[in-house]
Amino acid sequence: MDPSDSTLLRACRCEPVGHTPVWFMRQAGRSLPEYRELRGEASVLEAIARPELAAELTLQPVRRYGVDAAILFSDIVVPLVAIGLEIEIVPGRGPVLEHPFGSDRDLERLRPLEPLRDLAPVIETVRILRGELDVPLIGFAGAPFTLASYLVEGGPSRTFGATKALMHAEPKLWHALVDRLAGICLASLRAQVEAGVSAIQLFDSWAGALSPADYEEFALPASRAILEGIADLGVPRIHFGVGTGELLGLMAAAGTDVLGVDWRVPLRAAAKRAGRPMALQGNLDPAICLAPLDVVLEEAGRVLSEARSLPGHVFNLGHGVLPETDPGVLGAVVELVHEVTSTSCLP
Amino acid sequence: MDPSDSTLLRACRCEPVGHTPVWFMRQAGRSLPEYRELRGEASVLEAIARPELAAELTLQPVRRYGVDAAILFSDIVVPLVAIGLEIEIVPGRGPVLEHPFGSDRDLERLRPLEPLRDLAPVIETVRILRGELDVPLIGFAGAPFTLASYLVEGGPSRTFGATKALMHAEPKLWHALVDRLAGICLASLRAQVEAGVSAIQLFDSWAGALSPADYEEFALPASRAILEGIADLGVPRIHFGVGTGELLGLMAAAGTDVLGVDWRVPLRAAAKRAGRPMALQGNLDPAICLAPLDVVLEEAGRVLSEARSLPGHVFNLGHGVLPETDPGVLGAVVELVHEVTSTSCLP
Numbered sequence: 001m002d003p004s005d006s007t008l009l010r011a012c013r014c015e016p017v018g019h020t021p022v023w024f025m026r027q028a029g030r031s032l033p034e035y036r037e038l039r040g041e042a043s044v045l046e047a048i049a050r051p052e053l054a055a056e057l058t059l060q061p062v063r064r065y066g067v068d069a070a071i072l073f074s075d076i077v078v079p080l081v082a083i084g085l086e087i088e089i090v091p092g093r094g095p096v097l098e099h100p101f102g103s104d105r106d107l108e109r110l111r112p113l114e115p116l117r118d119l120a121p122v123i124e125t126v127r128i129l130r131g132e133l134d135v136p137l138i139g140f141a142g143a144p145f146t147l148a149s150y151l152v153e154g155g156p157s158r159t160f161g162a163t164k165a166l167m168h169a170e171p172k173l174w175h176a177l178v179d180r181l182a183g184i185c186l187a188s189l190r191a192q193v194e195a196g197v198s199a200i201q202l203f204d205s206w207a208g209a210l211s212p213a214d215y216e217e218f219a220l221p222a223s224r225a226i227l228e229g230i231a232d233l234g235v236p237r238i239h240f241g242v243g244t245g246e247l248l249g250l251m252a253a254a255g256t257d258v259l260g261v262d263w264r265v266p267l268r269a270a271a272k273r274a275g276r277p278m279a280l281q282g283n284l285d286p287a288i289c290l291a292p293l294d295v296v297l298e299e300a301g302r303v304l305s306e307a308r309s310l311p312g313h314v315f316n317l318g319h320g321v322l323p324e325t326d327p328g329v330l331g332a333v334v335e336l337v338h339e340v341t342s343t344s345c346l347p
Numbered sequence: 348m349d350p351s352d353s354t355l356l357r358a359c360r361c362e363p364v365g366h367t368p369v370w371f372m373r374q375a376g377r378s379l380p381e382y383r384e385l386r387g388e389a390s391v392l393e394a395i396a397r398p399e400l401a402a403e404l405t406l407q408p409v410r411r412y413g414v415d416a417a418i419l420f421s422d423i424v425v426p427l428v429a430i431g432l433e434i435e436i437v438p439g440r441g442p443v444l445e446h447p448f449g450s451d452r453d454l455e456r457l458r459p460l461e462p463l464r465d466l467a468p469v470i471e472t473v474r475i476l477r478g479e480l481d482v483p484l485i486g487f488a489g490a491p492f493t494l495a496s497y498l499v500e501g502g503p504s505r506t507f508g509a510t511k512a513l514m515h516a517e518p519k520l521w522h523a524l525v526d527r528l529a530g531i532c533l534a535s536l537r538a539q540v541e542a543g544v545s546a547i548q549l550f551d552s553w554a555g556a557l558s559p560a561d562y563e564e565f566a567l568p569a570s571r572a573i574l575e576g577i578a579d580l581g582v583p584r585i586h587f588g589v590g591t592g593e594l595l596g597l598m599a600a601a602g603t604d605v606l607g608v609d610w611r612v613p614l615r616a617a618a619k620r621a622g623r624p625m626a627l628q629g630n631l632d633p634a635i636c637l638a639p640l641d642v643v644l645e646e647a648g649r650v651l652s653e654a655r656s657l658p659g660h661v662f663n664l665g666h667g668v669l670p671e672t673d674p675g676v677l678g679a680v681v682e683l684v685h686e687v688t689s690t691s692c693l694p
Contacts (some may be wrong), residue, residue, distance in 0.1 A: 159633070159634050159669055160634055161634040161637045161669055161671065162637070163634075164632065164634040164635055164637065164638065165634070165635075165637040165638045168635065168638040168639070168642040168646075169638050169639050169642060208590075208611070209611075209634075210611075211610050211611055211613070211632060212611075212613060213613075213649070214632075243555075243590055243611070245592045245593055245611075246592055246611050246612055246613070246616070263558050264555070264556075264557075264558055264559075264590070264592075264593050265593055266558070266559060266560075266593070269593070285511065285558060285561075286506070287506050287507055287508040287510075287511040287512070287556075288511055288512075288515065290508045290509070290511065290512040291511065291512045291515040291516050292515070292516050295515040295516060299515075302560070322506055322508055324508065
C-alpha cells in the first residue's frame, strides 16, 4: 500500500476520495474486549514500552472496525516519561506527577529528547506496524499547553487555576516551559514520521479552557513551532482540542492541514471559523454512541450531511471513544460512513 | 431602596447606569474566611435550611466586596431535596443521588413542589434579607437539563453519557422528566419572587456539553417553559451556562433578558451570537483571579473595554468563584469596575 494515495491522506489534502475515511480517537482501548484481555495486568505505560504488544493493540481496532487509519498505541506523556519525569497514568484519573512544576529550577527537569534512544520502543512499534498495516498509521504528540497543564497542576484539572496563574504571573517562565516542551514534541513527531507514520495529530486536548486572548499569547506560539517544524516532512498534520469553538481560527492559523472539531460545533460553523478552506475531522458526540444503534446511525448521518459542503472530511468522534461503548456500534458507524459516502453509489 | 431603580436592574433592562453593576457567582462561599467560620461544621444543605444563617451567609459578600447584588445562599438541588429526593452534596464532588433515575417509574419520585410548605426556610431567608439589604437580591433555579443530568448520572459527570443515551433512547421519558423539573423550578422561582427577590438567574450549568441540535430538542423547551412562565412577574431573567458558545443564540431565544457568558467567548462575539440586542453578564475567567492582582485588574479592564459596545452589561466572572481565591482580589475588582465605568468620571 502507498499510504500517500490512501483515502485518509487524500481527504486530508482535500483531494477526491472513493469514500470518506473514518477512524476514532481512542479506537485502541478499553472499549474492546480483546484490548482488555491482551493488555491484562500491564499498565498503559508498560504496554507502550513493549513494541510487539503496542503494535498488536494498535492493530486490534483496524481489524475489528475496518477503519481507514491506525493510530499508534501510545500516550501524550510518553516523551516526558522518556526523559525521566516521574509520571504515572492513574486508572480513572489520568497522568499524575508527584512534584508539580512551579519555578525556574523545574525547567532543568526537561532535557532535550533524543528520540532514537529515548523513544526506542515507540520507534520499534512503528517499524513493526509498517509491515503489518494496509492503512496509514497516525502518529501523535500532546501540544505544549496541554502537557504543561499536567506538569503545573500535577495531574488532571477542571479549572487549570495553577496553570493560568503561572502563565500570567510568570510569562517568561511559562514561555521557557512551553518552548522546551515544543522541542520535545517536535523531536518526537519527526522521529515518528521518519520511522514510518503517514500523518500526525497534535492533541491540545485542554486548550478549550483558555480564552482566545490567552490561547493566542500562551499556547499558540509553541504549537505553531511544532506544526511548522514538521511541515518539511510533507505528512498531513491534524490539530485537535475539546471545546475549542472559539479557538478554531487560531488553531487553523497555527499551521495545520486538518482541523479536528468536537461535537459542540456544527461542521458548517467550524468551516467558517477556520477562516480558510481546509479539511475538517469530526465530530460525532462520543456520548451519543452509548444510545441505541438507530440513534447513533441517525446522528452519524447528520454529521455526514453537514460534511457534504466541506472541501475535505475525515469522519471521527468529537473526542475519544468512551470505555463503556459497544464495539458493535462503532463497527456499524464505519459501515455507514463507507456506504453513504461511496462515490460508486452516486447517481 | 427601590430595587427596580438599582444599577443591577437598570443594566439588565439596558437603561443608563451610574456605573456597571458587579456581582460574582458563588460570591457567598468557601473563598471567604467569615463564611468558613460561620458555616462551621454544618453541611451546605443544613446551612440553607436555617434562615438566619443562610441570610447572614448571603450578606457576607455584600459587606465584604461592596457588590451591587446579593444572591440567595442556596443550591440548585434544594427544591429536589424538598420534595423528598435523597440527594447529598458531597464536599469536593457535588450533588450525589444514591438511586439514579432510569425508568418511567422514577417519574413518580418527582411530585409537584408546594413552595410555601416545601421551601419554607428559603422563603423565610428571602423575607429576612428584604429588611437587611440595600442592593437587589437575586434568586435562582437550576435548569431542567442540568438537574436531570444529576438525577440520571447519580452525580456530577464529565461525559453525560447516561443522560445523552436516555434522552435519545427514550425521548418520551426524557421530556416527561424535564417537564416535571420545569414545573418544580418554575414554582420555586415564582415563590422566590413573591417573597421578595428582584431578579432571577436560571443556571443551566452543564448545557454546554450538548450539541446545538441536542440542546434545541432536549433542553431548550423546558427552560423556555420556566423563563416564559415567570415573564409576567416583571423581574429580570438571567440565563447562564458554561461552555455555551455555540448555544448563545438558542439560550437567548429561550426567553431571557440577560445572557450570561463564560470566559471562552469574547463579549463582542457573544453579542453577535445572541441574535438580538440584550444585556450580557460576564465574563472574567475565575482561574485568572488566582494570578497576581495587577494581572487580574488588567484582565478585568479588558472585559470592561469589550463590554463598552453592549447595550447593557453586568460584570461577573465567567463561572463561580474558585474556593482558593483571595477575597482581596475580588474586592479590588469591584472597585475597578465601579471606578472605570462611573459616568461621573467621563469627560
